[in-house]
Amino acid sequence: MTDLIEALHEGTLDPDRVGALIDGHDFPFVRDGIGTFLWRGAADEVRLRHWIYGLPSSQPMELLEGTNLWYTSVPLPPESRVEYKFEVQRKGRARWIRDPLNPHLARDPFGANSVAHGQGYTIPSWIHPDPECAPGTYDSLIINSDAFGHRAVSLYLPARFRDTRRYPLLIVHDGDDYLNYSSLGHILDNLMGRREIPDMIVAFTTSPDRLKEYANDEHHARFLTEDLVPVLEDRLPLRRQPQSRCLMGASFGGVASLSTAWRYPGFYGRLLLQSGSFAFTDIGEENRRGPVFDPVVKFMNQFRADPTAISERVFVSCGMYESLIYENRSLIPLLEATGMDVRFREARDGHNWENWRDRLREGLSWLFPGAFLMMYE
Amino acid sequence: MTTRSEDWDEMIVLLGPQPRDFSDLAGLARELQLEGPVALITAAWQENESDDGALTDALGLSTVNLELHRRSEDVVRGEPEFIEAWTARQKHLRHLQEFYRLRLEAIDDAAMAINVRHVDDRLIAEQNAMTISQLRHLDEEHLRRCSDIRFEFDHKWNPGELPTVKKHREELAAMLNDCASIVISGGHVVALVNRLRLFDVLRHRGQRPILAWSAGAMALTDQIVLFHDSPPFGKNLAQVLDFGLGLCPGIVAMPDVSRRVHLDQKEGIGRFARRMAPAHCLALDPGARITFREGRVHELSHSGRLGESGDVNWEWTP
Structure with missing residues (x-):
């Protein structure tokens, strides 16, 4: 069947064989690091819109003569995971649609995208509910904060929770999004159930104005450290030591984690930073990303000028197909030079919740190694 | 207390992971005509030690949980x-x-x-x-x-002379005296071994047969080897942990090996077997049984030996 793909690329596919082409392959069709995308329908123009930094984000698709089949190819190296949509223009109107030939979807706060998988990429098994792993329980708490007034925080207690034991604390920025789009609840159940991480208590925080509060805002750092943690340590059996406190976040949530740890050095012994928006400048403070990044750049420039060991162990991950890969890569040697234990993982993925999801097993289990090697059940 | 055939005296059977209904263990207990009371050691379940209802039901015998985990908590309080x-x-x-x-x-x-x-x-x-x-x-x-x-x-x-430990050791000796056999569960191997050592409970085993699965099986060998080929991070290097209790010498017990180890990677398997020699590295997958008599491997069933060639010999006989 793959000769139909070759014929398509050579522009020699018999229009009568379009049905056979579509029925005989999964799309996008991936071979030798190239992904072929198809869309069939009436349109004036169709474009592939993807979020791969390094390639033009909008690629025109070609119309196979004598058909309504639009197609294009893009590099899709092994292990890649790429989110995309089709932009269909017709009669002066443009619509962004998901790929009807592709069942793989990734949801995010803005809706859902289609997902192309490079050869060798598999959706991790540990993101799905596992009947062998008992689910944790959820609770909520209102924190009366000097910094922000009343703030709701969701709590996760492990399935084996006992009042008589003491637990590490993981504080998650954008907690609802991690739960909704990165399967964090199932992942916690599974990793704890399989003893890949120790049982821990997790606090999911959210912000009504994350671009401000997560951009090295002293109020946010104070809220977490002087309001939230003391209340949690007062009400729950937590281990009150730095190596049992972790801040975690993605994108601006990564900045919030790093900057909070920087404002309270030594208080948080574990950091999990995913695709942190660690924008900086080498000279001046004018940045190309817009005014919302101004406080980030100011903070990162300050941190980069004098990096210190603010934590003990830091896990950093970033997608190769996101613009922030440069900022994240260049942060690693600075973090390492402070003496902190640093682990950096790159993935062939973009700035999205499923990239962050796929790195959670390694990140959490490295920061909090579980007893899985001791477990033989 | 009802006794079994003398054939089973001093016999130890090591088993692989048990299904939720413990049917494998229960089948073996029926084969052995095991009759109660059975001393249960489920300390490897840690805080869930006492959740032994399903295990007792499966055995269909009266059981006595020795509660080594709970007793260790008592030592925590009594011997600061x-x-x-x-x-x-x-x-x-x-x-x-x-x-x-x-x-x-x-x-x-x-x-x-x-x-x-x-x-x-x-x-x-x-x-x-x-x-x-x-x-x-x-x-x-x-x-x-x-x-x-x-x-x-x-x-x-000298832990045995500490009042709290001594009290529990005496209680355990008396409890075990009333039991016909011993069952040791899988779970956290370090938690189990530490408590078996602290209370020295198997000293009073006598000729009672022991059925032990997974971590329980590892604890009874003479060296405990930790292994997993798919760790969430880092190298997949097997590591020795400590000496075991030595009731089943000369083997490395490898519970759930087909799931935990890439058995198709012959070079690694062969290297591991050479590293552990002369101990036999024996597979303890679900359904496997390794029978020990007089301190030696007597019989294998649904088990295999990891060989220095990198193959697993499922027909190996001791």
Whole structure:
């Protein structure tokens, strides 16, 4: 069947064989690091819109003569995971649609995208509910904060929770999004159930104005450290030591984690930073990303000028197909030079919740190694 | 108490992971005509130690849970100075394990760097033999150090003479005296071994048969080897943990090996078997049984031996 793909690329596919082409392959069709995308329908123009930094984000698709089949190819190296949509223009109107030939979807706060998988990429098994792993329980708490007034925080207690034991604390920025789009609840159940991480208590925080509060805002750092943690340590059996406190976040949530740890050095012994928006400048403070990044750049420039060991162990991950890969890569040697234990993982993925999801097993289990090697059940 | 055929006296059967309904263990108990009471040791379940209802139902016999985990909590409350020293010892052992692992990784890194060199095959073979020798030496040294630390600790504290420990040991001896057999569960192997040692419970075993699965099986061998080929991070290096209780000597018990180990990677399997020799590395997958009599492997069923060639010999007989 793959000769139909070759014929398509050579522009020699018999229009009568379009049905056979579509029925005989999964799309996008991936071979030798190239992904072929198809869309069939009436349109004036169709474009592939993807979020791969390094390639033009909008690629025109070609119309196979004598058909309504639009197609294009893009590099899709092994292990890649790429989110995309089709932009269909017709009669002066443009619509962004998901790929009807592709069942793989990734949801995010803005809706859902289609997902192309490079050869060798598999959706991790540990993101799905596992009947062998008992689910944790959820609770909520209102924190009366000097910094922000009343703030709701969701709590996760492990399935084996006992009042008589003491637990590490993981504080998650954008907690609802991690739960909704990165399967964090199932992942916690599974990793704890399989003893890949120790049982821990997790606090999911959210912000009504994350671009401000997560951009090295002293109020946010104070809220977490002087309001939230003391209340949690007062009400729950937590281990009150730095190596049992972790801040975690993605994108601006990564900045919030790093900057909070920087404002309270030594208080948080574990950091999990995913695709942190660690924008900086080498000279001046004018940045190309817009005014919302101004406080980030100011903070990162300050941190980069004098990096210190603010934590003990830091896990950093970033997608190769996101613009922030440069900022994240260049942060690693600075973090390492402070003496902190640093682990950096790159993935062939973009700035999205499923990239962050796929790195959670390694990140959490490295920061909090579980007893899985001791477990033989 | 009802006794079994003398054939089963002093017999130990090691089993692989049990299904939720413990049907494998229950089937074996019926085969052995095991009759109660059965002493249950489920300390490897830690805080869930007492959740033994399904296990008791499956056995269909009266059972007595020896509650080693609960008793250890009692020792925590009753012997604070001892526990402080114990905790420090465990921390010391954890550090030793960490440093041992660092050394293992260094040997593995060197072996990898050597194996990609384009040199005479005989030279590579010689170097690989040296790698095995280094690993064996490191394993032996680690076991010796762990053992020395435990010996010194026991010599200093003499746990059996501490009032709380002594009381529990006496209770356990009496409880075991009323039991016909012993069942030891899988779970957390360190939690189990530590409690078996603290309460020295198997000293009073007599001729009672023992059925033990997974971590329970590992605890009864003479060396406990930790293994998993798909760790969430880092190298998949097997590591010796400590000496076991030694009731089943000469083997490395490998529960759930088909799931935990890439058995198709023959080079790694062969290297592991050479590293552990002369101990036999025996698979304990679900349904497997390894029967010990008089301190020797007597019979294998649905088990296999990891060979130095890298193959698993599922037909191996002792």
